[in-house]
Amino acid sequence: MEFPLTTRFVDRGSGEWVPGVIRSATDQDLLLWTAWRYGAADQDRGWDWWGIYLECPESRGRYECYAALALDDLQGLTVLDLKTKATTVGRAITVDYLATNPANRKATHGLKHIGVAFMAVAITRSVKAGAGGRVWLESLPGAASFYENLGLAKQPRRSAEGNVIYVLAPGTAEQLLDEIKAEGIIVP
Numbered sequence: 001m002e003f004p005l006t007t008r009f010v011d012r013g014s015g016e017w018v019p020g021v022i023r024s025a026t027d028q029d030l031l032l033w034t035a036w037r038y039g040a041a042d043q044d045r046g047w048d049w050w051g052i053y054l055e056c057p058e059s060r061g062r063y064e065c066y067a068a069l070a071l072d073d074l075q076g077l078t079v080l081d082l083k084t085k086a087t088t089v090g091r092a093i094t095v096d097y098l099a100t101n102p103a104n105r106k107a108t109h110g111l112k113h114i115g116v117a118f119m120a121v122a123i124t125r126s127v128k129a130g131a132g133g134r135v136w137l138e139s140l141p142g143a144a145s146f147y148e149n150l151g152l153a154k155q156p157r158r159s160a161e162g163n164v165i166y167v168l169a170p171g172t173a174e175q176l177l178d179e180i181k182a183e184g185i186i187v188p
Contacts, residue, residue, distance in 0.1 A: 001124045006187040009070050009111040012104075017184070020070030022117055025053055025077060029067040032074035036101055043140040044099045052079055052097055063096065066121055068114050076100040076114040080122055082129045085136060088155065089169040092134035093126045095119075098143075113185045115146060120180045123173045133173030138163035151176055 004023035011018050030053050038045035056063040062083050068076040078098040084091035098118050104110035123133045138159045139147050144166075148154065152166035159165055168176070180186050 001120075001186070003066075005117075005121065007068065007070075007113075007117045008184055008187060009068075009075065009113045009117070011110075012107070012112055013109045018070050018111060020068060020075065020111075020117075022066050022068050022121055025056075025065040025067040029069070029074050029077070033077065036074075036103070038102050041142075042102055042105070043142050044097075047097060047099065049077055049099075053077075064125065066118065068100075068117060070111060074101060075104060075111055076118060078118040078121065080125055082125065084129060084131050084134075087134065087136045087167045089134050089153075089167050091131050092136040092167060093122065093129055093131050095122050095135055095137040098137075115143075116150070116180055117185050119150060119168075120177055120186050123168070123177045126173070132170040133168065133177070134170055135168040135173065137166055139166055 004021045007020040007022055008017045009020050030050055033049045053065050056065045063079055063081055065079045067074055076099060079096040081094040081096045084093055098115060100114045104114060122135050126133050126135055140163060144164050147166045151172045152168045155165040155167060
Protein backbone atom coordinates (compact mmCIF):
# COMPACT_ATOMS: atom_id res chain seq x y z
CA MET A 1 0.00 0.00 0.00
CA GLU A 2 1.39 3.34 -1.01
CA PHE A 3 0.36 6.78 0.21
CA PRO A 4 -1.70 8.67 -0.60
CA LEU A 5 -4.12 5.77 -0.26
CA THR A 6 -7.25 5.76 -2.40
CA THR A 7 -10.31 4.92 -0.34
CA ARG A 8 -14.09 4.79 -0.57
CA PHE A 9 -16.46 5.68 2.22
CA VAL A 10 -20.23 5.18 2.37
CA ASP A 11 -22.66 8.08 2.67
CA ARG A 12 -25.04 7.01 5.44
CA GLY A 13 -27.94 8.97 3.96
CA SER A 14 -27.83 7.66 0.40
CA GLY A 15 -25.83 4.45 0.79
CA GLU A 16 -23.64 5.61 -2.11
CA TRP A 17 -19.87 5.18 -2.22
CA VAL A 18 -17.89 8.41 -1.87
CA PRO A 19 -14.29 8.57 -3.12
CA GLY A 20 -11.69 9.58 -0.58
CA VAL A 21 -8.01 9.55 0.22
CA ILE A 22 -5.80 8.96 3.24
CA ARG A 23 -2.48 10.77 3.25
CA SER A 24 0.06 12.17 5.65
CA ALA A 25 -1.64 15.07 7.40
CA THR A 26 -0.79 18.62 6.35
CA ASP A 27 -1.21 22.05 7.89
CA GLN A 28 -4.23 22.54 5.59
CA ASP A 29 -5.87 19.42 7.01
CA LEU A 30 -5.46 20.79 10.53
CA LEU A 31 -7.10 24.04 9.45
CA LEU A 32 -10.09 21.93 8.34
CA TRP A 33 -10.06 20.25 11.76
CA THR A 34 -10.76 23.61 13.40
CA ALA A 35 -14.22 23.54 11.75
CA TRP A 36 -15.21 20.26 13.43
CA ARG A 37 -18.19 20.77 15.74
CA TYR A 38 -18.02 18.52 18.76
CA GLY A 39 -21.00 17.68 20.93
CA ALA A 40 -20.91 17.72 24.71
CA ALA A 41 -20.80 13.90 24.80
CA ASP A 42 -17.89 13.55 22.33
CA GLN A 43 -15.15 11.96 24.40
CA ASP A 44 -12.36 13.26 22.16
CA ARG A 45 -13.48 16.90 22.14
CA GLY A 46 -10.52 17.91 24.31
CA TRP A 47 -7.86 16.48 22.00
CA ASP A 48 -5.55 19.21 20.74
CA TRP A 49 -4.92 18.02 17.20
CA TRP A 50 -2.61 20.96 16.44
CA GLY A 51 -0.33 19.92 19.29
CA ILE A 52 -0.60 16.24 18.41
CA TYR A 53 0.16 16.94 14.75
CA LEU A 54 3.12 19.22 15.52
CA GLU A 55 4.68 16.55 17.75
CA CYS A 56 4.92 14.12 14.80
CA PRO A 57 7.70 15.82 12.78
CA GLU A 58 9.68 16.38 16.00
CA SER A 59 9.61 12.62 16.72
CA ARG A 60 12.16 11.70 14.02
CA GLY A 61 9.82 9.18 12.39
CA ARG A 62 8.37 7.64 15.52
CA TYR A 63 4.93 9.24 15.13
CA GLU A 64 2.98 9.51 11.89
CA CYS A 65 -0.19 11.56 11.47
CA TYR A 66 -2.68 10.67 8.73
CA ALA A 67 -5.73 12.51 7.43
CA ALA A 68 -8.80 11.05 5.71
CA LEU A 69 -10.33 13.40 3.15
CA ALA A 70 -13.53 13.17 1.12
CA LEU A 71 -16.13 15.60 -0.17
CA ASP A 72 -13.55 18.41 0.05
CA ASP A 73 -13.42 18.08 3.84
CA LEU A 74 -11.42 16.42 6.59
CA GLN A 75 -13.22 13.24 7.63
CA GLY A 76 -10.76 11.91 10.20
CA LEU A 77 -7.30 12.01 11.77
CA THR A 78 -5.11 9.33 13.28
CA VAL A 79 -1.63 9.11 14.79
CA LEU A 80 0.46 5.96 14.86
CA ASP A 81 3.41 5.33 17.17
CA LEU A 82 5.80 3.13 15.18
CA LYS A 83 8.04 2.32 18.14
CA THR A 84 7.02 -1.24 18.86
CA LYS A 85 6.03 -2.29 22.35
CA ALA A 86 5.67 -5.69 23.99
CA THR A 87 2.07 -6.95 24.08
CA THR A 88 0.33 -10.26 24.73
CA VAL A 89 0.48 -10.99 20.97
CA GLY A 90 4.10 -9.89 20.44
CA ARG A 91 5.67 -6.54 19.54
CA ALA A 92 3.08 -4.11 18.17
CA ILE A 93 2.78 -0.54 16.98
CA THR A 94 0.31 1.76 18.74
CA VAL A 95 -2.70 3.62 17.42
CA ASP A 96 -2.15 6.68 19.63
CA TYR A 97 -5.17 8.66 18.41
CA LEU A 98 -8.01 7.94 16.01
CA ALA A 99 -10.89 10.36 15.49
CA THR A 100 -13.56 10.83 12.89
CA ASN A 101 -15.20 14.15 12.11
CA PRO A 102 -18.11 14.52 14.59
CA ALA A 103 -20.40 15.06 11.58
CA ASN A 104 -19.83 11.36 10.76
CA ARG A 105 -20.95 10.05 14.15
CA LYS A 106 -24.69 10.05 13.51
CA ALA A 107 -26.45 6.85 12.50
CA THR A 108 -28.38 8.50 9.66
CA HIS A 109 -25.95 10.91 8.00
CA GLY A 110 -22.27 11.51 7.43
CA LEU A 111 -19.72 9.04 6.12
CA LYS A 112 -18.84 5.62 7.47
CA HIS A 113 -15.76 3.39 7.21
CA ILE A 114 -13.25 6.12 8.08
CA GLY A 115 -12.08 4.34 11.22
CA VAL A 116 -11.95 1.04 9.33
CA ALA A 117 -9.73 2.62 6.66
CA PHE A 118 -7.45 3.99 9.39
CA MET A 119 -7.14 0.49 10.86
CA ALA A 120 -6.01 -0.71 7.41
CA VAL A 121 -3.33 1.98 7.52
CA ALA A 122 -2.27 0.84 11.01
CA ILE A 123 -2.02 -2.80 9.95
CA THR A 124 -0.03 -1.87 6.85
CA ARG A 125 2.38 0.34 8.80
CA SER A 126 2.74 -2.40 11.45
CA VAL A 127 3.78 -4.89 8.80
CA LYS A 128 6.26 -2.41 7.32
CA ALA A 129 7.65 -1.67 10.82
CA GLY A 130 8.34 -5.38 11.35
CA ALA A 131 5.49 -5.98 13.79
CA GLY A 132 3.57 -8.37 11.52
CA GLY A 133 0.30 -6.41 11.58
CA ARG A 134 0.14 -6.30 15.38
CA VAL A 135 -1.60 -3.22 16.77
CA TRP A 136 -2.10 -2.03 20.36
CA LEU A 137 -4.48 0.74 21.40
CA GLU A 138 -6.45 2.25 24.24
CA SER A 139 -10.10 2.78 23.46
CA LEU A 140 -12.29 5.58 24.69
CA PRO A 141 -15.42 4.00 26.23
CA GLY A 142 -17.65 5.05 23.34
CA ALA A 143 -15.43 3.36 20.73
CA ALA A 144 -14.95 -0.02 22.41
CA SER A 145 -17.61 -1.82 20.38
CA PHE A 146 -16.07 -0.52 17.14
CA TYR A 147 -12.75 -2.21 17.92
CA GLU A 148 -14.43 -5.40 19.16
CA ASN A 149 -16.45 -5.62 15.92
CA LEU A 150 -13.18 -5.44 13.97
CA GLY A 151 -11.81 -8.43 15.89
CA LEU A 152 -9.40 -6.72 18.27
CA ALA A 153 -8.96 -8.64 21.51
CA LYS A 154 -9.92 -6.89 24.73
CA GLN A 155 -7.17 -7.17 27.33
CA PRO A 156 -7.88 -7.95 30.99
CA ARG A 157 -6.11 -4.88 32.35
CA ARG A 158 -6.97 -1.24 31.74
CA SER A 159 -4.66 1.65 30.94
CA ALA A 160 -3.49 4.12 33.60
CA GLU A 161 -6.31 6.42 32.41
CA GLY A 162 -8.88 3.65 32.87
CA ASN A 163 -9.37 2.98 29.16
CA VAL A 164 -9.90 -0.50 27.75
CA ILE A 165 -6.82 -1.89 25.98
CA TYR A 166 -7.13 -3.83 22.73
CA VAL A 167 -4.62 -5.75 20.64
CA LEU A 168 -4.77 -7.05 17.10
CA ALA A 169 -2.90 -10.28 16.43
CA PRO A 170 -1.17 -10.99 13.09
CA GLY A 171 -3.66 -13.57 11.78
CA THR A 172 -6.64 -11.41 12.64
CA ALA A 173 -4.88 -8.37 11.18
CA GLU A 174 -4.28 -10.13 7.86
CA GLN A 175 -7.89 -11.31 7.72
CA LEU A 176 -9.22 -7.83 8.57
CA LEU A 177 -7.05 -6.18 5.93
CA ASP A 178 -8.24 -8.71 3.32
CA GLU A 179 -11.88 -7.99 4.27
CA ILE A 180 -11.35 -4.21 4.04
CA LYS A 181 -9.86 -4.58 0.58
CA ALA A 182 -12.56 -7.03 -0.56
CA GLU A 183 -15.28 -4.63 0.59
CA GLY A 184 -13.71 -1.90 -1.53
CA ILE A 185 -12.94 0.51 1.31
CA ILE A 186 -9.29 0.50 0.22
CA VAL A 187 -8.94 0.78 -3.55
CA PRO A 188 -5.92 -0.93 -5.14
